[in-house]
Amino acid sequence: MHILQALFFPPEQPGGVSSMIPFMQERFNKRGWEMELFSLPKRVRGKGTEPVSFTTFDWHVYEGNPIVDKYIQTYRDYIWWTKLRITKTYDLIHAHHPIAALVMKQLFPDTPVLMTVHSSYERELILNGKIKENGPEEAFLTALYRELEERADQLITVSNSFKQYLADYVQEPDRIGVIPNGFDERRFRPVPHENKIPQLITVCRLVPAKGLDTLLLACAELKKRGQPFVLHLIGDGPIRPQLEQMAVELNIYEEIIFYGYMLHPEDFMPFFDVFVLPSRAESFGSVFAEAALCGLALVGTNVGGIPEQIVHGHNGLLVPVDDVPALAAALEKVAGDPIFRYNLGRVAWDKAQSAYSMARIVQQLKSVYRIYRKDDKV
Known part of the structure; x- marks a missing residue:
């Protein structure tokens, strides 16, 4: 089974999913699963020119808003880079960002696309004072959850709490799976020590x-x-x-x-x-x-x-x-x-x-991936 992990940030970015996925890839590859990574380099900006449309809402209602316009341009850039770099097909694409999931399904409609929603960009922007609650930016970003539900083959998120959050924006929240992030036990482990001051x-x-x-x-x-x-x-x-x-x-x-x-x-x-x-x-x-x-x-x-x-x-x-x-x-x-x-x-x-542990999460993901396999090799 040949799987593409579609990221937004490059794997060398610190923290979060981008730094986790390469260790997951290593585990899968050692077990005979073919897995590759794909992401949008930071240097790719303002390249895409294709028109963008969604099936569940009209994003043009929010056009002219700087955050929305930047998001749409990044979407276009992801299309441009994907067309330039991906020249083969995969049995399954596992996306880790809304842009990655929607672009992959647009360009490869016959390939199953799984989407893990890792965080709430709109809540982050609100709490950091970048946008106002109930404003047009939040409306646009939360509308994308329904679009993901409509177009991705499977939605997954990382906690039951976040699944409940997503329930307000999708039609069938019970279909959302929950698989937490996994961490390489070789990187994170206790070391005996004694500190006089906590x-x-x-x-x-x-x-x-x-x-x-x-x-x-x-x-x-x-x-x-x-x-x-x-x-x-x-x-x-x-x-x-x-x-x-x-x-x-x-x-x-x-x-x-x-x-x-x-x-x-x-x-x-x-x-x-x-x-x-x-x-x-x-x-x-x-x-x-x-x-x-x-x-x-x-x-x-x-x-x-x-x-x-x-x-x-x-x-x-x-x-x-x-x-x-x-x-x-x-x-x-x-x-x-x-x-x-x-x-x-x-x-x-x-x-x-x-x-x-990474071993546990890999087993959980294997169970999901096997649903979409086309043969009995893995």
């Missing part, structure tokens, strides 16, 4: 949606209570200057290390103690699974797919979104009690191994 870590893009302002306020409260800690903040983004200034004003700059972008944070993530990320929205929250596989105690918000990974008090702690006192109390609990912290990390590792 080491907190977060890994994310520095944008408002991640709730890092709430984290800094909670850390300031920790310091006031006399709880020592170091926060390692890995990632970059548009609000980094504001966060650094906030840390100075809260008198916690000495307790925080701003690393900026890092290609392989998993190389030293296991040497920390607690992973914390107070996101305001997460369809799945891959970094929580990565941290769990490194044996860290988890602290997250009770939103999106995070509660599907964290059972409060069992393998981590959950707090409400934007609740500074609750987050400070949770951090104080895990930072001040090494035995409790160790037990949370141990159980988190067990759960992640059983639920999110």
